[in-house]
Amino acid sequence: MSLCYQCGKCSAGCPIRFYMDIAPNKVVRLIQLGLYDEALKSSTPWLCAGCLTCSARCPNNFDLAKFMDAVREIALEKGVEVKEKDILSFHEAFLDQIKMHGRSYEVGLVAEYKMKTLNLLQDVDSAPGMFFKGKLGIMPHNIEDKKSVRDIFKKTSKK
Numbered sequence: 001m002s003l004c005y006q007c008g009k010c011s012a013g014c015p016i017r018f019y020m021d022i023a024p025n026k027v028v029r030l031i032q033l034g035l036y037d038e039a040l041k042s043s044t045p046w047l048c049a050g051c052l053t054c055s056a057r058c059p060n061n062f063d064l065a066k067f068m069d070a071v072r073e074i075a076l077e078k079g080v081e082v083k084e085k086d087i088l089s090f091h092e093a094f095l096d097q098i099k100m101h102g103r104s105y106e107v108g109l110v111a112e113y114k115m116k117t118l119n120l121l122q123d124v125d126s127a128p129g130m131f132f133k134g135k136l137g138i139m140p141h142n143i144e145d146k147k148s149v150r151d152i153f154k155k156t157s158k159k
């Protein structure tokens with residue numbers, strides 16, 4: 001993180017910045033200053049879409065998108081209350097699918113997300129279009145070596 005000299009180029013190009021409570025570069029700054037609680041409580045890491053624009057724009061090759069991932073996981077480890085409950089449900093549902101199948105399985109992801117949030121009708125109108133474009137496979141496509149992926153989850157999970 002010492003690579004970041006707060007030029008703000010990342011935040012200037014972030015497509016989600018408008019919705020965030022703290023600019024992405026400011027989250028880095030908070031951590032640099034040791035203000036961990038403020039950074040971990042921010043909605044910014046949860047709203048981050050992981051689009052990598054910031055990482056591509058950084059003149060110092062600081063991978064801000066990866067940093068946001070780390071901040072999310074540390075917030076969960078520390079038991080910080082996440083204000084964006086639906087995004088947390090999506091995050092958990094996505095990782096559960098990776099754990100089970102070794103890759104994303106959209107139908108399982110949607111089903112788990114809807115069970116967790118009870119947003120049963122959310123985005124249902126886009127389902128037929130996605131289905132006919134082949135974006136929603138009925139059956140999961142498991143990778144061959146699912147065990148290796150599960151081992152990564154085991155190694156990195158904290159009690």
Ligand code: SF4
Nearest residue numbers: 004006007008010058
């Ligand atoms: S673009 Fe890079 S150096 Fe500039 S503020 Fe963002 S992370 Fe820091």
Ligand code: SF4
Nearest residue numbers: 014048049051052054
């Ligand atoms: S990865 Fe996140 S912080 Fe970076 S530009 Fe995309 S949405 Fe913004």
